[in-house]
């Protein structure tokens with residue numbers, strides 16, 4: 001999901017904030033508490049942060065037959081779910097997610113919508129699912145629906161360790177125009193662009209941590225879904241073009257022969273190949289002459305599928321090269337309104353670059369296609385397909401495309417629980433986006449160097465929420481910082497200032513590989529990073545992710561030995577606030593010589609102040625802690641020491 005715009009604006013225009021000098025509130029016993037993150041694991045999750053010897057997860061395969069009425073803006077379908085219980089527990093019932101039910105004034109999401117609406121709000125739209133014909137293994141099912149959850153009570157408990165049940169039902173709903181900024185439709189001059197997600201009943205995750213995960217869909221909290229294989233087909237007017245998660249199985253039935261030829265060219269091309277141009281959108285010959293068409297897709301090893309449909313789509317595509325030598329296909333689908341001036345005509349280039357970058361750095365992309373759709377949704381991710389704002393251009397189009405496809409790694413590959421831990425997908429993704437953006441097209445949209453002293457007052461805002469909060473509990477104004485930026489910058493500091501790139505990347509890749517298509521928890525991540533990098537980081541996790549602690553490093557004293565600058569000096573630095581970090585101190589001598597000293601975070605295990613000796617042959621001009629502004633220091637004013645009076649020798653004429 002895309003970061004809000006407000007936050008990007010507040011990002012830039014801030015000067016350094018200064019706190020009044022205060023007595024240190026730092027407590028080494030609290031920060032380095034030996035029992036923090038110290039707990040035994042189960043056979044399911046190892047102390048090393050990898051899946052344990054007895055790790056299990058359940059699976060759900062879906063077959064969906066649906067039709068989209070492009071006039072009534074209504075979706076009707078039937079789903080067959082094959083659910084496999086690999087857990088060691090008998091299951092008396094199943095829980096499903098009926099997220100579409102949130103789009104109703106009677107829903108919890110509707111009732112918790114503020115008067116002003118808000119990005120995830122629902123005001124005045126009375127939609128939601130019609131559900132009928134629910135059967136379990138062919139027999140009528142006993143079920144209840146409670147808001148966005150459905151419980152199916154089984155006549156016979158589903159056996160542990162491999163029990164399988166088949167659940168079928170019919171469903172339909174009228175599309176909300178804007179469903180929590182994640183689905184809906186956009187009116188364009190050549191017809192609506194439909195973006196369909198949360199469009200069929202999906203099984204909740206049953207895991208070893210809390211059994212059934214049943215948090216309702218209120219809006220801010222995204223998804224936690226089981227992996228499985230999907231076969232789905234969409235029947236709609238032949239004027240429509242449908243793009244969806246996974247592989248299109250019947251291109252020859254749904255495109256014209258000329259377009260099929262162009263698809264084949266695109267699959268061999270490094271450059272974007274036009275499949276259906278802006279001019280062709282209004283030509284009847286650009287669609288097969290039939291009444292209606294059925295589009296057939298398959299998506300394997302996915303946690304969800306989404307699709308988009310429009311008569312207005314321009315379509316283009318290019319080949320994606322993956323590290324193993326396999327290929328995928330970057331596709332863009334957009335209305336004519338999105339074209340021009342650095343708009344969606346560059347989208348396929350962006351998709352290709354983003355997927356290739358993350359595949360090389362983190363883990364190889366696994367789907368046969370990657371599609372970017374321009375529509376009403378400002379930015380939202382699904383396996384192999386993303387929905388982005390139709391007006392985005394240039395940097396903003398690169399940014400949203402790269403961000404939403406970054407999500408294919410978190411949470412599509414690494415299947416964390418987004419409804420509880422937004423930072424495990426948004427924060428990780430914000431972090432990887434920094435590097436992808438710097439690398440794109442030789443730095444075309446490269447970030448300016450982050451000045452962490454300038455960012456500190458935002459990171460440590462007065463009304464901040466802890467990162468470790470349920471997204472629905474994080475205040476709307478804080479979501480951009482707590483779910484995206486603060487965890488993103490935290491990982492950047494961990495990589496660049498604490499562990500170094502090599503150790504961080506090794507541990508991070510191990511985490512991704514070990515948890516690909518599985519369900520890690522925050523603790524699994526923390527332990528995996530500690531194990532892979534070989535460092536106890538409990539102090540870092542606690543201060544950055546759990547608490548609202550702040551960082552303030554200071555230089556407090558410089559004393560020459562025997563009052564003689566030629567004999568060296570003792571320098572005192574201090575950790576004023578409750579967070580701690582490694583320290584870098586730069587001493588500049590009057591001669592112009594600069595000396596840098598680096599200290600590990602363990603100096604603060606000795607208390608709030610640290611003294612060190614430095615060899616000097618003459619007087620000191622200045623001492624600066626964190627001279628490169630790489631740590632978010634709340635009070636940079638106490639970072640520099642200068643002698644009470646100092647005159648520059650050469651310029652005092």
Ligand SMILES: [Zn+2]
Nearest residue numbers: 001002426429
């Ligand atoms: Zn996101």
